[in-house]
Amino acid sequence: xxxxxxxxxxxxxxxxxxxxxxxxxxxxxxxxxxxxxxxxxxxxxxxxxxxxxxxxxxxxxxxxxxxxxxxxxxxxxxxxxxxxxxxxxxxxxxxxxxxxxxxxxxxxxxxxxxxxxxxxxxxxxxxxxxxxxxxxxxxxxxxxxxxxxxxxxxxxxxxxxxxxxxxxxxxxxxxxxxxxxxxxxxxxxxxxxxxxxxxxxxxxxxxxxxxxxxxxxxxxxxxxxxxxxxxxxxxxxxxxxxxxx
Amino acid sequence: xxxxxxxxxxxxxxxxxxxxxxxxxxxxxxxxxxxxxxxxxxxxxxxxxxxxxxxxxxxxxxxxxxxxxx
Numbered sequence: 001x002x003x004x005x006x007x008x009x010x011x012x013x014x015x016x017x018x019x020x021x022x023x024x025x026x027x028x029x030x031x032x033x034x035x036x037x038x039x040x041x042x043x044x045x046x047x048x049x050x051x052x053x054x055x056x057x058x059x060x061x062x063x064x065x066x067x068x069x070x071x072x073x074x075x076x077x078x079x080x081x082x083x084x085x086x087x088x089x090x091x092x093x094x095x096x097x098x099x100x101x102x103x104x105x106x107x108x109x110x111x112x113x114x115x116x117x118x119x120x121x122x123x124x125x126x127x128x129x130x131x132x133x134x135x136x137x138x139x140x141x142x143x144x145x146x147x148x149x150x151x152x153x154x155x156x157x158x159x160x161x162x163x164x165x166x167x168x169x170x171x172x173x174x175x176x177x178x179x180x181x182x183x184x185x186x187x188x189x190x191x192x193x194x195x196x197x198x199x200x201x202x203x204x205x206x207x208x209x210x211x212x213x214x215x216x217x218x219x220x221x222x223x224x225x226x227x228x229x230x231x232x233x234x235x236x237x238x239x240x241x242x243x244x245x
Numbered sequence: 246x247x248x249x250x251x252x253x254x255x256x257x258x259x260x261x262x263x264x265x266x267x268x269x270x271x272x273x274x275x276x277x278x279x280x281x282x283x284x285x286x287x288x289x290x291x292x293x294x295x296x297x298x299x300x301x302x303x304x305x306x307x308x309x310x311x312x313x314x315x
Contacts, residue, residue: 004249005302005312016307020284021261025306181267181303214261221261 008032010041012061021221023211024052026178027120028059030188031091034195035062040087045079047072047090049097052126056091070101073108076115087195089116094135095125098158102134105160109204112169116194117206119160122213123232130216134158137235142216161208161241171203173242177210177233179225202245210236249297249314253287257309260284264301264310270294273301 010032016025035044044062048054050069057064067075072090080088097105097119105117124142125131131144135157139148149157161173172194176187187209194205210232212224219227251273258280264287265273272293280286289295297314 001250001313001315003311004297004314005299005310007308007311011308015257018306020259020306021263022306025308026304029306029308181300184303221263222266225263225266 008036010035010044010061011059014058016059017055018052019213019215021212021214021224022052023122023178023209023213024120026184027118027187027209027211028056030178030184030191031089031118032060034188034191035060038192038195040195043085044087044089045083047076047079047088049090049092050127051093051095053091053093053096053120054127070096070099071104072096072101073113073115073117074104076117077108077111077113080113080115084114087116087199089118089195089198091118092120093126094119094121094123094133095127098134098160106164106167109164109206110167110169112171112203114198114201114203115205116198118191118194119206119208120211121160121208121236122211122216123157124213124216126213126216130213135160135236137232157235159236161206164204164206165242169204170206170242171244172197172205172240173208174206174240175208175210175236175238177228177238179210179212179228183238197245200245208236210238246315247295249295249312251289251295251301251313252311253289254307254309254311255280255286256282257307258284258286259307260286261306262287263304263306267300267304269298269300270296 046064197205276288299312302310
């Protein structure tokens with residue numbers, strides 16, 4: 001009997017704290033698998049965010065640094081400049097990167113810092129109870145937009161990949177999802193490519209991952225996966241947004 | 246003899262049912278057993294067919310499933 005699927009070595013034995021059906025667990029596992037496959041365990045340095053993803057340092061068996069809320073890209077810039085031979089990536093949610101950390105992420109991208117951002121987009125502030133985030137879809141109901149996001153008063157969903165795509169410093173930007181097996185395989189390929197872009201010195205890379213948040217979307221995990229295809233991917237189109245490599 | 250088999254870590258499972266939904270052979274179901282966290286856990290069906298395709302493990306957000314092929 002041959003084992004065809006086992007726990008990645010870059011994941012500690014700790015149990016995830018995420019809610020049932022949360023995409024963070026899938027994304028964390030994909031990153032750990034890519035680190036294993038590229039043999040980067042001694043080279044990779046993760047910058048953890050504030051938000052649901054905060055506790056990744058309990059899960060990744062690699063060096064991890066916790067940054068202040070939203071400052072992941074700035075902290076990753078510092079680490080990368082001091083240790084240019086290491087793989088440096090930040091793991092950030094939409095509250096972290098698209099709201100409080102917009103300045104740090106945007107300018108790191110504009111400077112073309114050779115870092116990677118793994119951007120987990122679930123369209124809400126997950127950890128604080130599902131309030132509207134900049135990435136919340138128009139008409140989406142959240143605890144702070146009980147009758148749906150009104151784009152006249154609350155603005156439009158921020159498409160980070162497209163915003164960063166106009167910056168000359170960015171090398172590789174792709175939007176993927178983790179709502180079905182085929183999409184997860186694609187997401188893993190995107191993470192692998194983003195890490196390669198960094199290691200080959202091509203510049204800034206970012207992978208935006210549409211991730212289910214069943215608790216705050218008030219849906220079952222399976223409904224959440226379908227909702228990503230039926231609704232979310234219409235406003236956040238999947239695919240490579242920029243590949244200047 | 247089955248082509249493959251899976252092992253579900255009962256204490257990691259949170260009963261999200263994604264493995265059940267995406268198993269191409271519909272060989273997994275939610276059991277009536279509670280784990281220590283208080284979730285009804287997924288389990289392999291008696292008489293279910295497993296090909297060892299690992300789709301369940303790819304979907305599992307808790308990394309609770311190991312897959313074997315004969």
